[in-house]
Amino acid sequence: MKRYSILAVIVLFVLCFLKPNSSYGEENRIKINQIIENFESVGEWGTTSQFFNKPTISFDCSKEQVHDGSSSGKISYENLALKKEWIAKGRKVGYIGVSLKKEIPGIVTEISLWVYGNEGGEGLLLRIDDAYRETYICSAGKINWQGWKYCTFEITSKAYHYTISSDAIKNDRVDYPLFGNMDILLDGLTEGMSGIVYLDNLTATTLVTPADIE
Ligand SMILES: [Ca+2]
Ligand SMILES: [Ca+2]
Secondary structure, three states: OHHHHHHHHHHHHHHHHHOOOOOHHHHOOEEEEEEEEOOOOOOOOEEEOOOEOHHHEEEEEEOOOOOOOOOEEEEEEOOOOEOHHHHHOOOOEEEEEEEEEOOEOOEEEEEEEEEEEEOOOOEEEEEEEOOOOOEEEEEEEEOOOEEEEEEEEEOOOOOEEEOOOOOOOOOOOOOOOEOOEEEEEEEEEEOOOOEEEEEEEEEEEEEEOHHHHO
């Protein structure tokens, strides 16, 4: 009996070494940060305002508050006015935002940026499409601070997600590369609100293998 026990231990020991380590690939990956927008110009950006009249919203390059380089991106909204069709539907709250179309290569685990807030209480959201146009909304909390703060959106299948376009595939996981429809949104805004938020150094954190960077 004892001989069988020893044999079992030896077999288990050998199996442990032979068993392929399925997580080896992930453990072997390292994170790198790449700046995808430094807001030295905002020519490729547009504004989005599904709920509010657009003339009250602007996005410009600014030297008023700068974290890196010589300018930041300045979101300015003034005396927000809900569109008539949304008032008719009884809506009282909405979001505005700034948009960029840019494919982000690699396995992106986080998107981060510096945000200069004025304690406006805006909900800070990132809306981004994956490779199959499954749309994810990631939150970085409310802008309840004054000055610069580094904010991070975790790109995860646990984030709220949905599909709209007919060529989208909803499979409840983040597929790469991220498609490139990216919006930074200020949420929880109501009629008559005004505010200014500055953005700098939008950064993607990507998982790579050592071979990728050789
Ligand atoms: Ca800058
Ligand atoms: Ca997906």
